Amino acid sequence: MSVDHFEYNFDTTSLYGNENLDDLSPGNGDENSENCFPRDVPNLVGTWIGRDTSTKVDTNGDDRTSSGDILVFEDSETRNIDNPFISGKLSGRCTVLLNSETRITDEYYCVTTFAPENGIAVFSGDLRMMSVVGATGCYTDISAIIQGTMYDEVSAYTLTLDEPSTDSTTCIPDSEFSDTWQQFTAFRYISYGDRGNMAKPGDKLLVNDKVYTPGGIQGQVKGECIFLPKAVRNEEFCTLSFEFSSATISVIGQFKSMVITGGSGCYHGIRGTVTGSHVQNGAQYSFVLDKDNSTDLCTTIGRFDNRLTESGPDTFFDADLSGAPSTGDSFLFDNHPVLTSNFTDGIAAGVCHLLGPSMHAYCTSVYSFDEGSIVTAGYFEYMTIVGGTGCYSGVNGQFRGRDEEARSFSYEVTLFL
Numbered sequence: 001m002s003v004d005h006f007e008y009n010f011d012t013t014s015l016y017g018n019e020n021l022d023d024l025s026p027g028n029g030d031e032n033s034e035n036c037f038p039r040d041v042p043n044l045v046g047t048w049i050g051r052d053t054s055t056k057v058d059t060n061g062d063d064r065t066s067s068g069d070i071l072v073f074e075d076s077e078t079r080n081i082d083n084p085f086i087s088g089k090l091s092g093r094c095t096v097l098l099n100s101e102t103r104i105t106d107e108y109y110c111v112t113t114f115a116p117e118n119g120i121a122v123f124s125g126d127l128r129m130m131s132v133v134g135a136t137g138c139y140t141d142i143s144a145i146i147q148g149t150m151y152d153e154v155s156a157y158t159l160t161l162d163e164p165s166t167d168s169t170t171c172i173p174d175s176e177f178s179d180t181w182q183q184f185t186a187f188r189y190i191s192y193g194d195r196g197n198m199a200k201p202g203d204k205l206l207v208n209d210k211v212y213t214p215g216g217i218q219g220q221v222k223g224e225c226i227f228l229p230k231a232v233r234n235e236e237f238c239t240l241s242f243e244f245s246s247a248t249i250s251v252i253g254q255f256k257s258m259v260i261t262g263g264s265g266c267y268h269g270i271r272g273t274v275t276g277s278h279v280q281n282g283a284q285y286s287f288v289l290d291k292d293n294s295t296d297l298c299t300t301i302g303r304f305d306n307r308l309t310e311s312g313p314d315t316f317f318d319a320d321l322s323g324a325p326s327t328g329d330s331f332l333f334d335n336h337p338v339l340t341s342n343f344t345d346g347i348a349a350g351v352c353h354l355l356g357p358s359m360h361a362y363c364t365s366v367y368s369f370d371e372g373s374i375v376t377a378g379y380f381e382y383m384t385i386v387g388g389t390g391c392y393s394g395v396n397g398q399f400r401g402r403d404e405e406a407r408s409f410s411y412e413v414t415l416f417l
Contacts, residue, residue: 095108247267256277311409313333
């Protein structure tokens, strides 16, 4: 970013009202697409600022920023200083990534929902360079980069539209996806509380290290993997990004089968899966790209019948060891049976984090079926589809969740092909 500070009087300058600033406003979905105007997407461009309402969870109690600490923010009101009549909200969470305790600059890996007027955009990646992974309403299918910076009282986010690159000199050739990518440094294990050396649900593996393609092209892999209830290696729930000089690839899912949720630059529109595996002193990644994104041959694309149900126990992760649900805590789940119209073969896995004072749950989830998978991110009550494979490759839409009874959840599903 070209600025190093902001001075802004939040007490004397109000955010111009729009219905999107109402709590959990439902008016941000694809059903609003008929109300879109040519200016909607350009209006996103610029620097957005807001009062920093984030809450840091000091997970190891050392009273300083350290690896594994959690930052959450709920409905932080923001305003585009380049277009002051445009306002919106930011919600999500970040995890502190540090290669060593001697680093001067903190690094955060985030999953963030940005809700301006007439749509929603979900970003993930290093806070300083996040890319869009899913969107609804007037922003469906946009490609954008958002650069975030946090100051003492103000957060700033500069958003630019990302034009897909066709420069072959900066793009990794397709042949580089046909073999295993190598990471020669092990993930950093973060254990919360006095749990010993055995991994427990909620513990994390952090990565911020070099990755190499089969041809020796060097990039960076960043993100986190969270142990789910089974606490089994290679089944952790991950949000990762592969960063190269002019492009990024984002993935979400269990490490053994992660879904590509988006890409920037050369990789705008990339789809497929990434199989990760932990090896001695490192990790390996194998890509399978979806070459044909057509759903014409998928006979089960209408399986949801506008409804999906999920059941099974969650595991509560008490991040601050307070003994009760509080900001930054999370609920973890894996192998949850998923029922859809006339089908019973689905499985759900993911993580829901509790955010600010309203204690809304911000979730990242994967719903896997024989015909493909769907990835969602956002408030449990209103999640955006950010990726898909197989029959669901290229699908947009949302899942609106609701608690039905103990260990049972239902979702109103809206898909847009």
